[in-house]
Amino acid sequence: MTLRMKLLVVPCAALSFAGGVALATSPATKPAPSPPASAPLPKHVVPTSKDGNLVLGLCDGETSLEVEGVKDGQKLTREQAVRATAKLMDDWRKKNPDALWDDVPGPALAQATPPGAKKSPPPAPQPNPGSKPAGSPVQAGGVGAQTGAKAVPRQEQANLQTGHTYGAFSERDEKVWAESTQAFVKEGHRVFHDAEAVGGTVGVSCDMCHPDAANTHPETYPKYQVQLGRVALLRDMINWCIENPARGKPLADGDPKMRAMEAYIYAQRKGTKLEYGKH
Amino acid sequence: MANKFQSIETKHYAEREAFFEGLKKLDRRAFLRVAGISAGIVAGMGKLTPNSFQLVNVADAEGQKPKFSFAYISDTHLYENKLNDRFVRAILKAVDDVNALDPQPDFVLFGGDLAQLGTAGELKLGAQILKSVKAPLKMMVGEHDWFLDMGEQWRDLFGKPNYSFDHKGVHFVVLNSILEKDFWTERKLTPMERMKIVAGLDNGIQSRFEVGGEQRQWLQQDLAKVAKNTPLIVFSHSPLYKYYKPWNFWTDDADEVQAILKPYEKVTVIHGHTHQLLSNRIGNIQFHGMLSTAWPWPYAPEGLPALTVPMNRADPFSQFDGCGNGRMDVLESGLVDKVYNLWERDPITVRASFLGSNGKQSAPPKPKLPTY
Numbered sequence: 001m002t003l004r005m006k007l008l009v010v011p012c013a014a015l016s017f018a019g020g021v022a023l024a025t026s027p028a029t030k031p032a033p034s035p036p037a038s039a040p041l042p043k044h045v046v047p048t049s050k051d052g053n054l055v056l057g058l059c060d061g062e063t064s065l066e067v068e069g070v071k072d073g074q075k076l077t078r079e080q081a082v083r084a085t086a087k088l089m090d091d092w093r094k095k096n097p098d099a100l101w102d103d104v105p106g107p108a109l110a111q112a113t114p115p116g117a118k119k120s121p122p123p124a125p126q127p128n129p130g131s132k133p134a135g136s137p138v139q140a141g142g143v144g145a146q147t148g149a150k151a152v153p154r155q156e157q158a159n160l161q162t163g164h165t166y167g168a169f170s171e172r173d174e175k176v177w178a179e180s181t182q183a184f185v186k187e188g189h190r191v192f193h194d195a196e197a198v199g200g201t202v203g204v205s206c207d208m209c210h211p212d213a214a215n216t217h218p219e220t221y222p223k224y225q226v227q228l229g230r231v232a233l234l235r236d237m238i239n240w241c242i243e244n245p246a247r248g249k250p251l252a253d254g255d256p257k258m259r260a261m262e263a264y265i266y267a268q269r270k271g272t273k274l275e276y277g278k279h
Numbered sequence: 280m281a282n283k284f285q286s287i288e289t290k291h292y293a294e295r296e297a298f299f300e301g302l303k304k305l306d307r308r309a310f311l312r313v314a315g316i317s318a319g320i321v322a323g324m325g326k327l328t329p330n331s332f333q334l335v336n337v338a339d340a341e342g343q344k345p346k347f348s349f350a351y352i353s354d355t356h357l358y359e360n361k362l363n364d365r366f367v368r369a370i371l372k373a374v375d376d377v378n379a380l381d382p383q384p385d386f387v388l389f390g391g392d393l394a395q396l397g398t399a400g401e402l403k404l405g406a407q408i409l410k411s412v413k414a415p416l417k418m419m420v421g422e423h424d425w426f427l428d429m430g431e432q433w434r435d436l437f438g439k440p441n442y443s444f445d446h447k448g449v450h451f452v453v454l455n456s457i458l459e460k461d462f463w464t465e466r467k468l469t470p471m472e473r474m475k476i477v478a479g480l481d482n483g484i485q486s487r488f489e490v491g492g493e494q495r496q497w498l499q500q501d502l503a504k505v506a507k508n509t510p511l512i513v514f515s516h517s518p519l520y521k522y523y524k525p526w527n528f529w530t531d532d533a534d535e536v537q538a539i540l541k542p543y544e545k546v547t548v549i550h551g552h553t554h555q556l557l558s559n560r561i562g563n564i565q566f567h568g569m570l571s572t573a574w575p576w577p578y579a580p581e582g583l584p585a586l587t588v589p590m591n592r593a594d595p596f597s598q599f600d601g602c603g604n605g606r607m608d609v610l611e612s613g614l615v616d617k618v619y620n621l622w623e624r625d626p627i628t629v630r631a632s633f634l635g636s637n638g639k640q641s642a643p644p645k646p647k648l649p650t651y
Contacts, residue, residue, distance in 0.1 A: 124472065124475025124476045124479050125468070125472055202365060204363070204365075209575075210577070211526055211577075212580075214580065217651040241595065245365075
């Protein structure tokens with residue numbers, strides 16, 4: 001985590017709670033760029049640590065946490081980040097005992113690597129498909145009062161029906177959602193291009209036979225897969241490839257890697273006609 | 280060792296081979312007798328006057344006898360054996376194939392991408408395996424061999440990446456067509472990071488392939504002494520034309536290289552990299568792709584040359600389907616009939632006369648399962 005980074009949305013998949021947790025660095029750095037609307041946004045000023053430790057702020061705008069042993073400007077390890085965010089959420093739930101918050105399991109365990117598994121070479125650096133590093137709406141000022149039902153008619157400059165929670169999302173909401181979706185697809189792109197991540201043991205990654213996910217034809221599933229002698233879904237074929245050419249262990253249906261790869265493969269076929277059962 | 284239990288396939292192929300061998304040996308009288316018998320059978324079945332393709336083929340084979348043949352193995356993408364024995368098994372199968380050719384080819388071309396990540400271990404393993412090829416070996420470099428140490432280990436093992444030679448009246452040129460403009464220094468990439476970016480077909484960080492100005496100049500000088508009616512056969516790892524840029528099925532200065540080859544009457548380019556049945560013709564130049572032993576690539580979403588009759592898509596459940604090796608029969612004319620020896624399928628020949636007639640004559644069989 002660098003000093004310049006104002007807010008960091010921790011990937012929902014890793015932390016397993018919706019909404020994400022926004023982490024703020026100490027107030028010593030320059031203020032957040034002003035949003036397009038002129039109304040001042042509420043600021044979450046986190047206390048300064050007397051030991052110079054990193055202080056994290058929760059997105060409720062109140063709760064904060066000093067991370068022992070990590071200086072301001074240093075990077076958190078994944079383990080430290082998971083512990084810190086869990087603690088922040090714990091504090092928040094104590095403060096809000098009436099909040100309807102579902103218990104969710106901790107971060108999903110990574111796929112087990114069999115003992116003595118051979119090391120495949122690490123993946124190559126990849127270009128960032130479709131992501132926009134600058135101008136992310138998430139970093140533009142956090143969730144504020146401008147988000148939501150009242151802002152929609154004004155933003156669209158039209159006399160729209162209001163009072164309906166379901167449709168009450170703004171352009172900004174949609175950007176946030178698009179970005180989350182893109183992050184999911186990007187994670188799939190990563191797994192798809194990494195022999196190790198997919199659990200392979202012979203250095204074979206998916207992209208070696210399927211550049212840009214070509215010839216994965218997700219639009220043809222479900223279909224009767226002659227070689228399997230049964231009807232298959234795309235994920236059955238993903239697992240088949242993991243087990244055979246890549247010589248890895250199949251992924252569970254709900255495995256984040258499986259979900260992410262499905263997302264990536266479908267994203268590559270945007271606009272293709274669905275033709276289930278096609279051979 | 281004689282095996283008295285032969286599978287149906289073995290019997291079928293043995294009978295088929297004996298039949299075609301027999302046909303070739305027929306003298307004129309016997310030939311007419313067979314023709315008469317088959318015509319009689321067909322007439323007896325109530326069919327129309329036979330237009331027997333077999334007779335035409337036999338007559339054809341007499342006139343278009345190849346002057347000589349050479350074989351190829353390409354795109355083996357070896358990892359070290361302790362990591363991955365799958366690709367090692369495949370190259371061994373290919374070596375067995377070319378060693379079993381009877382008559383033996385005049386030489387064997389290795390089409391590049393011997394290694395997967397260009398390490399000394401991978402290249403040395405490949406060099407070791409290729410030593411058991413009986414015919415003389417001609418080496419060509421691919422990007423997977425090059426971008427870890429910019430070809431140092433490869434040159435140590437196999438010598439210069441670009442060279443030329445003459446064989447039975449044909450001038451052969453081997454190019455290094457996988458050079459790329461520097462994308463790594465500015466990004467401060469390690470050699471292995473650079474290698475892996477290039478190894479990723481759909482990794483857009485890398486530059487496009489090129490032969491480069493220096494080598495084009497060398498080519499021009501090399502060809503200066505060659506008569507314009509001498510047949511030319513050029514080996515390049517990447518296709519020397521522009522097929523699909525995002526996957527580097529592409530050579531950036533292909534137009535400039537083609538311009539150098541244009542004055543020659545008969546030019547054939549044999550390339551690797553695309554791992555698929557691929558045919559093209561641009562003016563006087565005929566192009567043939569080579570199969571990989573490691574895995575087949577799908578056809579690119581656009582840019583496929585009109586003269587390519589694509590191969591059936593590969594069965595993912597078979598390691599060897601869609602892979603293979605092949606043979607080039609150099610005809611009296613100096614052009615090439617390209618035989619794709621597809622493992623687990625019947626071979627497919629793409630003839631010079633098919634490309635020469637712009638697809639009007641001797642078309643190869645069409646695919647039943649096109650790509651999605």
